[in-house]
Amino acid sequence: MWIHEINSKMLTFGEFHHLFPDLLSDEKKFFKYFRMSPNKFSELLALIRPDKEKRNTTFRPAISSEERLGTCLRFLATGDSFVTISFSYRQGEKSVRRIVYDTCDAIWKRLSPIYMAPPKEENWQMIEQEFSSRWNFPNCVGAIDGKHIVINKPFHSGSLYYNYIGFCSTVLMAVVDANFKFAMIDVGGYGKNSDGSIFSTCNFGKRFREGTLQIPNDKILPGTHETMPYVLVGDEAFPLQRNLMRPYPGVELSNNEEKKIFNYRLSRARNPSEDAFGILMKIFRLYQRRLELKHTNVNKVVLATCCLHNFLKWNQPHLLAEVIEIEKCDTRQENGALQNLRNIGGAFGGSAYAVREKFKDYFCSPNGSVEWQSGVICKGKQNTDASQLQDNG
Template sequence: MSSSRTRKRKLAAIVLGIQCLEAMEDGEPHSKCRRIWISDFIRKRDTDGFHVKLITELSSGDPNKFREFLRMNADNYEELLKLVSSRISKMDTSFRKSISATQRLAVILRFLATGESFRSLAFRIPQCTISSIVLECLDAIYNALAPLYLKMPSNESEWKSIAEKFNDRWHFPNCLGAMDGKHIIMVAPPNSGSVYYNYKGTHSIVLLAIADAEYRFIYVDVGCNGRVSHGGVYNKCSFANAMEKNKLHIPQPVPLPQRTTPVPYVLVADDAFALRPNIMKPYSGRGLTSAQRVFNFRLSHTRRIIIIIIVTEG
């Protein structure tokens, strides 16, 4: 039985090959026979590509339009290109030239800046190729920038340095960071039901972030379904787990300025988070005392760091 099946398969392959050859001779190639490896229209992307020409013209002629197009200036673009070029570049083959790192980065930045569909971005770059470029470039950008711009303090001295800046700039002592969350609106995945449905009436995933006194992220957690509250996201994140197990090297409690009672170092947050030894939120309710109102003002004044960052970047 096996030998007869093998003969039939070989015979079918021979017949198909003959049909393809006959069709090519007649000028009507078979649908399964590929005439060219890459079309002439796509082949011109290195010289007449939309992203290449536009970026070149905008960077030299209109810096403001360049920033509007990619949400960053030309200098930052070139710096980012140097960091990720080796990670996103592909080798040329004898059949065709690869898509350059410049084009790959331009596509992903345009995608992040506008949220356009892959189809609308597919000019001289096939839509299926753009989908893979987006995934590869996102990983490359994160791996290149995270060690430089998303660095978690690793010892007590670094945490104390952050606390000193909070006290100097925002007049809130013993503060290690400002924490807040943001719902990122999205199209609900198929068959997801109400998993991503949030209290605002939209479908979303949650971005939880902690920033230092200089508006810099020190921790980010993104991807939790929007049905979960900000406090619930924090309870499940790796930062909370590490803090509970004393793996973050948080300094021991010290007295506040002009005081003698030791007070723990804290993160400032809003009412969405539970009050804990290392999480401080404002007093709630009416009839607050003068001291409580002053405390709420100081805490809100400090916490607006993370609000400004999330609203601007989100």
């Protein structure tokens, strides 16, 4: 098999071969380059090696498992084109593509049973305890959010992926636990679908509606005799349901401090989902731009990065925080690959409204309030009044 002269010098001049040994001596620089420490690189390699090991042939030596993993991680960390990576690593462009997609498949296959296993009843109970203690929202088992992932229009797809914003997208839907890890994800929804229908038709959305996610039965709110369901918390992109809380609409907030307090407490409990997507975008900078990949390969990349996100959150939180601080970026930038879902309205059942009302009353009661909430609401009102004065001035 013919090899280009440039690529034939891979072992001598390829970026991986002359840089990797030097990076091993500096954990922070290694993490900036590969998004994990040397130890975790080795741990991940051991997990996926059975799927990545290749044998030398008569025509050329095989690309090692280490370099295959490094090639994939470098693509995810930078979002550089396959052409750019093929030149720097001195691999063929087709080889780089195949390596990235195969490695993403292996990462999902080997890591998802460990770091993204479907929660069981005891896992939901643990998540609820953490939301209650860390985010002051009892009975909450996750913050739900979704993003449109900007992609090229798939061939022969018509308008399936063309969304209301005016570009083609597929949707990543996720439930995030109190520690910013993805508890459940679903990727591949059509961009054209309304955001409420994306949730109701995705895999875990269906199971959520059918009650087959092993979420525990209703639980008494702390300090009361009031039995309440376990709930997810979301923003205005999601419908109000008995087990899914969304904010009160703005038109209901005028001169109603209790509803403002509920919205503040819900917004605070939603921080993990907002931050999880922010971390995903900052660590894996391929999300800084449109994903120039086939739709099926977009799914592979997204699944792999979500798994790696959990892998890093469990194992390397200190290094992760340092990289996020150093590589600041706006997670809502116009040209980024992750875009917010659209806010929706719509009718909802009386039981859903009653559950939200009870949470509102609880958060304003001695048993459920936190000492700073009124101050936050008051400060928000003062900022609004000051802004209005400036506008009128």
